[in-house]
Amino acid sequence: MAGLTAIFNRYSTLFQISPLVITLTLFLVGPVIVIIILSLWKFDGFMTLEGVWTFRNYEKIFTRSLTVTNYLQTGKMLLITLVVTFVLGFTLAYFLVFDLVKLRTKMLLFLLCVVPFWTSAVIRTVAWMPFLGTEGIINQAVVGIGLSDEPLKFLLFSEFAVLLSYIQIFTLFMMAPLFNVMARINKDLIEAARDNGASSIQILWNIILPLCKPGIAIGTIFVIALVASDFTTIRILSGSQVGTVAASMANQIYNVQYPPAAATAMILLLAVLLLVGGIMRLVDVRRQL
Amino acid sequence: MSKNTNGKAKTGLSRRNVLKGTAAVAGLAAGSTIGGFPTIWAQEDITVRTVGMAVSNMPQLEAMANEALPFNVKQTAAQIPDIMARGINQSASADLFEPPMMLLRAMWPTGKFQAWDTTKLPEWDQVVDLYKAPGKIWPDAWYGDGQNPSQVGYTSGPEARDFVDPGSTKWITHHPVLHNADxxxxxxxxxxxxxxxxxxxxxxxxxxxxxxxxxxxxxxxxxxxxxxxxxxxxxxxxxxxxxxxxxxxxxxxxxxxxxxxxxxxxxxxxxxxxxxxxxxxxxxxxxxxxxxxxxxxxxxxxxxxxxxxYRSWTLGHMLPRHLEGKKLGAVYDYVTWYHSGTAGAFFARQGYYVVTWQNTKKYLPAAEWDFWMEGKPATVDIYSPFGKLMEKVGAVRDGGSYKNRMGxxxxxxxxxxxxxxxxxxxxxxxxx
Incomplete structure (x- = not known):
């Protein structure tokens, strides 16, 4: 009996982490291995030739100019989304944490930010159409008050529409971690700074912002993952007229070209992991968790 | 022939009712000779599971099939890539796959499917010539660019993976279901x-x-x-x-x-x-x-x-390899029922054409037949199978007659x- 306890004590950490390890192995590591294998199989234009190994799917990615175009487009949209969601998310989180006094009001307003998530992603996306369409509310207003003679076509089925939807939906993913880290900032720190004559700008720049770094990092990782993997919003709101890596992959999958799609997925995964790894090196995320 | 089919559908219906009413009675058996498979439908529960697109896998049709047939039919609607992926990777998860014909070249050679024996399909004679040697419904019809359905219709044997000249064997890779033109x-x-x-x-x-x-x-x-x-x-x-x-x-x-x-x-x-x-x-x-x-x-x-x-498309029923015995017989019966006329009338009212269009005639009132198939002005108000008023008297179907579209x-x-x-x-x- 004593021996059993000793064994348990010795391996208790192992026991405790085992559910997570098993889950991750089964549902994350396993599928990734399957995708790696698939990406190395030959595709003959109609069928996947199981067990016929080739690097051709990867070769194609690295020899086509489309790859560069797609990654540039994905990167551009990612950057714009990051900047705007950060500005919005930071401002909202700051307002909730520092400008509001009552905890109940804070929580209530925070929950209000979650309201858009009560509907499905597709509905959230499609709901933009009556606003942005040629005959939509915005265009009726624009033409009605004489700002433009013609309805603005760039509002819908464009990169603009996609970005708008990204910002609408992903701001929360940036705001929530920021809210979390800001709420933990010791108010005495800010008092002390103020007593020592620091201006509001200085407090923001020298105290709050540095202490928010882990929140920024986590929010950024969320937004990177969401933008890099999206193809539904692109399909609906750009009308399949913007080409990103995920959208190209979706087309390959639709045409049941699994091996080339798997290779595209692996390279995209690698790119995202590199970005995330870079962020983790810059910011010690764990310190604040 | 026509009387025969008619009677079959009716007996099927009553059999079903009997089954429903006395499901608990042990040893209940009803005979079926449809599809050349003299099958005894005993107490054991047979369910035919189909996977296809939403245009042809829907609650209304499922209910019709369950009414008419002595076994259960369960239809599942899926997107095209999912039909293909399931057919190739989990072909045992359904009993009948219904992909668009354009996927045949990618699906048939995988060996996950078995050929249909046309001699065991009583309605096969009624299937239009588009799927047989001529490759078109009428002699003066256009053959069309791309993959004509007849080119991927036939194979050399029950377990073959090849495509052979249309009409050269009794083995078919898929049983055609519906077609239309866009x-x-x-x-x-x-x-x-x-x-x-x-x-x-x-x-x-x-x-x-x-x-x-x-x-x-x-x-x-x-x-x-x-x-x-x-x-x-x-x-x-x-x-x-x-x-x-x-x-x-x-x-x-x-x-x-x-x-x-x-x-x-x-x-x-x-x-x-x-x-x-x-x-x-x-x-x-x-x-x-x-x-x-x-x-x-x-x-x-x-x-x-x-x-x-027009640019045209067609759907086909593919038999997964795992099917055998009674289940296989039930699937043959299901497809035979599918092409015996009632389902065809249901699809005609949606604007589609089953590949046995002549059988449909018995189940569509002449006025509706003239509107949907002959392209004549409607003499009665035209309703969809879901009860919606589609066209008023005097309207002519866009694209005209069946022949004008599919020809x-x-x-x-x-x-x-x-x-x-x-x-x-x-x-x-x-x-x-």
């Missing part, structure tokens, strides 16, 4: 002049108000119809382009995109309907029931008959030899 949908009230050619899809007059379907294979064929009609290029085979032809077509699509010609590329049925209803788009490639859906909202929309003909197939929905290259180039079009 064309341009237009808003006649906004366009205000007659449209009679595919070339109007790329007419600068409709810049910023035209749309294409976003699926590379199909979108490119619609564009090709337009480029050829416009006299820009003569394709060797629009349904199986060479790399040069793909390059030409994609480059033209990119030019048009840069000039702001395409408002949008749509990917779902509902999107195509909304685009037309909202007036965002006035001319686009469209499916026949989508045109109906636009009209149901009180907006004028025409499924436009064009002089260059003038310019190209078949196909997966081209250069499929992978096409998708890569299409992605460039998207990214341009």
């Amino acid at each position: 064309t341009l949908g237009i808003r006649p009230d906004i366009i205000g002049r007659p449209i009679d050619s595919w070339k109007e899809l790329i007419n600068p007059e409709f810049a910023g108000r035209s749309a294409l379907v976003a699926f590379p294979q199909i979108g490119l064929m619609d564009a090709a119809m337009a480029f050829q009609a416009n006299g820009e290029i003569e394709y060797g085979d629009k349904g199986n382009m060479t790399r040069e032809e793909i390059d030409f077509s994609i480059d033209r699509l990119i030019d048009l995109k840069k000039s702001g010609h395409w408002r949008v590329l749509w990917s779902t049925f509902n999107e195509s309907v909304q685009l037309m209803v909202s007036g965002e788009v006035v001319i686009q490639s469209m499916w026949s029931p989508a045109v109906t859906a636009v009209r149901e909202q009180g907006v004028s929309c025409t499924y436009q008959d064009l002089k260059e003909g 003038r197939i310019a190209v078949w929905n196909s997966v081209m030899d250069e499929n992978e290259y096409l998708t890569d180039r299409w992605n460039e079009f998207m990214a341009s």
Whole structure:
């Protein structure tokens, strides 16, 4: 009996982490291995030739100019989304944490930010159409008050529409971690700074912002993952007229070209992991968790 | 023949009722000789599970099948890639797969399916010649570019993976189900002049108000119809382009995109309907029931008959390899029922054609037959199978008669030899 306890004590950490390890192995590591294998199989234009190994799917990615175009487009949209969601998310989180006094009001307003998530992603996306369409509310207003003679076509089925939807939906993913880290900032720190004559700008720049770094990092990782993997919003709101890596992959999958799609997925995964790894090196995320 | 079929459906119905009423009585058995499989439907529960597209796998049809047949039928609607993926990777998860015929070249050679024996299919004689040696329904019909259904219809044996000359064996790779033809949908009230050619899809007059379907294979064929009609290029085979032809077509699509010609590329049925209803788009490639859906909202929309003909598609039932014994017999019975007429009438009222259209005649009132199949002006109000008023007396079906549509197939929905290259180039079009 004593021996059993000793064994348990010795391996208790192992026991405790085992559910997570098993889950991750089964549902994350396993599928990734399957995708790696698939990406190395030959595709003959109609069928996947199981067990016929080739690097051709990867070769194609690295020899086509489309790859560069797609990654540039994905990167551009990612950057714009990051900047705007950060500005919005930071401002909202700051307002909730520092400008509001009552905890109940804070929580209530925070929950209000979650309201858009009560509907499905597709509905959230499609709901933009009556606003942005040629005959939509915005265009009726624009033409009605004489700002433009013609309805603005760039509002819908464009990169603009996609970005708008990204910002609408992903701001929360940036705001929530920021809210979390800001709420933990010791108010005495800010008092002390103020007593020592620091201006509001200085407090923001020298105290709050540095202490928010882990929140920024986590929010950024969320937004990177969401933008890099999206193809539904692109399909609906750009009308399949913007080409990103995920959208190209979706087309390959639709045409049941699994091996080339798997290779595209692996390279995209690698790119995202590199970005995330870079962020983790810059910011010690764990310190604040 | 016709009386026979009629009676069969009726006895099936009563058998079913008996089964339902006395399900608990042990040892209940009912005989069936449909499909050449003298099967005893004993107490054990047989369920035929089908996987296909939403156009033909729906609660109403499922209920009809369950009424008529002595076993259970469970239909599941899925997207095209999912039908294919399930068929290839988990073929035991269903008893009947119903992919579009264009996927046959990718699915049949995997060996996950078994051939149908046409001698055990009593309705096979009624299946139109499109799927047999002639490759067309009427001798004077067009054969069409791309993959004609007859080319992927036959195989050399029950466990073969090849395709052989149509009609040369009794083994078929898939049992054809439905077909129809797609064309341009237009808003006649906004366009205000007659449209009679595919070339109007790329007419600068409709810049910023035209749309294409976003699926590379199909979108490119619609564009090709337009480029050829416009006299820009003569394709060797629009349904199986060479790399040069793909390059030409994609480059033209990119030019048009840069000039702001395409408002949008749509990917779902509902999107195509909304685009037309909202007036965002006035001319686009469209499916026949989508045109109906636009009209149901009180907006004028025409499924436009064009002089260059139609782009056509067809669905087929494929038998997974795991089927045997009673289950296999039940699936043969199911398909036999499917083509005996009642299901055909159901589909006819939606504007589709079952491949045994002559059997449908017995189950459609003459006035409806004349409207749907002969293209004659309606003498009665026309209702959909879901009870919606579709056309009033005097209306003529868009695209006219069955023969006018299916006799003038310019190209078949196909997966081209250069499929992978096409998708890569299409992605460039998207990214341009």
